[in-house]
Amino acid sequence: MEEGLVVIPKATISRLPLYLQVLTEYHHLGITLVSSEEIAQKLGITSSQLRKDLSYFGGLGIRGAGYDVTCLLEKIKEILGMQKKRRLAIIGAGKMGTALAGYHGLQQHGLEVKALFEIDKGKIGTTIANIPIYPLAELPDQTVRLGLEIAVLTVPVAAAQKVADLVVEAGFEAIWNFAPIRLEVPDNIIVQNEDLVAGVLTLVHHLSRKIG
Amino acid sequence: MEEGLVVIPKATISRLPLYLQVLTEYHHLGITLVSSEEIAQKLGITSSQLRKDLSYFGGLGIRGAGYDVTCLLEKIKEILGMQKKRRLAIIGAGKMGTALAGYHGLQQHGLEVKALFEIDKGKIGTTIANIPIYPLAELPDQTVRLGLEIAVLTVPVAAAQKVADLVVEAGFEAIWNFAPIRLEVPDNIIVQNEDLVAGVLTLVHHLSRKIG
Structure with a gap:
């Protein structure tokens, strides 16, 4: 099956990292075959949803036996x-930038933070988790030199749009945005918004329904 | 309209924080009326989707004039x-815990971090962003004393389930989980998973489709 020819729904793609996580757990436990019911139950989705999602990758299920954990894991990694390896730059060496620079989850998934960028002269020239902090003015040059592809925006809201413009100009293809603002970028730039407040507010909503 | 009687779809709830964000921007700019088209365009959703979402809150739109920004903002805050105010405890004073303890976005939305908990003796007794770090063993007592409601889990994956058990035992109603693992908790506990890796992997998928 030619992967490039299959259009996988956005909702399916958004669930793949969850499947990856669960399958990695099974893999570490030495489990080689797993049923759609087991995976589905662990994730709190229906097994028919799971089977539909996995059907986009071709016939990976073995009737009556379940799914081959290793095969499925490889296929999901391929689709994702x-x-x-992808090279990341973190723009903004504040608290969130520092946390992400030292976050093992990124490296485990083939994402290498190669540079941080700052305007604070006190931070420029130092390192976080062995990653150098460059002046923001060097963004265009370092992007080419280091082969940076994904810009992680951890700057204050007030600066986010301006920094996004600089990032696009510097040639980045994708932005992982932690600033709680919708960025305006050209159509060909991929933006993934990481809105921490949205997550916790959804939780607060459910909490207030429950306990008032 | 009695809010308690309206069942609002989960997908609508998940979009409310986005509406809140955009409306707050309009409010700060002194804009008092806004059309569904304007809001929808800013968020990259259809205006019919937006109107449907807002219809759950009763007749807030003024035909031909748009929505009253202040009213809509208040209503969304109420629904959310x-x-x-909600009192949070961060379990794990590592990099992510430190970043969240100093994160202004929480306080701006009525979420107060009142305590951090750790097992590292070098950190216990110190503070982060003026918030005290207590030993994890004091979790049950401090939960009652400080009236803590939401536990933010920023512990390593290997410790996450054990810490979740302690949190449930201590009487927390809700868990905001940053560990990339599905927690097993009683049905009455609200869990919001914040999977940073899932976000960036979705971005990587789109990037690899685009540039290979």
């Missing part, structure tokens, strides 16, 4: 584009 | 349960 994880075969190739 | 933001009238009441």
Whole structure:
């Protein structure tokens, strides 16, 4: 099956990292075959949803036996584009930038933070988790020199749009945005918004329904 | 309209924080009326989707004039349960815990971090962003004393389930989980998973489709 020819729904893609996580757990436990019911139950989705999602990758299920954990894991990594390492730059060496620079989860998934960028002269020239902090003015040059592809925006809201413009100009293809603002970027730039407040407010809503 | 009687779809609830964000921006700019088209365009959703979402809150739109920004903002805050302040505890004073303890976005939305908990003796007794770090063993007592409601889990994956058990035992009603693992908790406990890796992997997928 030619992967490039299959259009996988956005909702399915958004669930793949969860499947990856669960399958990695099974893999570490030495489990080689797993049923759709087991995976589905662990994730709190229906097994028919899971089977539908996995059907996009071709016939990976073995009737009556379940799914081959290793095969499924490899296929999901392929679909997610994880075969190739990606080079990240973090713009903003504040608390969130510092936390992400030292976050093992990124490296485990083939994502290498190669540079941080700052305007604070006190931070420029130092390192966080062995990653150098460059002046923001060097963004265009370092992007080319280091082969940076994904810009992680951890700057204050007030600066986010301006920094996004600089990032696009510097040639980045993708932005992982932690600033709680919708960025305006050209159509060809991929933006993934990481809105921490949205997550906790959903929780607060459910909490207030429950306990008032 | 009695709010308690309306069942609002989960997908609508998940979009409310986005509406809140955009409306707050309009409010700060002194804009008092806004059309569904304007809001929808800013968020990259259809205006019919937006109108459907807002219809759950009763007749807030003024035909031909748009929505009253202040009214809509208040209503969304009410639905999200933001009238009441919520007290948070961060379990794990590592990099992510430190970043969240100093994160202004929480306080701006009525979420107060009152305590951090750790097992590292070098950290216990110190503070982060003026918030005291207590030993994990004091979790049950401090939960009652400080009136803590939401536990933020920023502990390593290997410790997450054990810490979740302690949190449930201590009487927390809700868990905001940053560990990349599905927690097993009683049905009455609200869990919001914040999977940073899932976000960036979705981005990587789109990037690999685009540039290979």
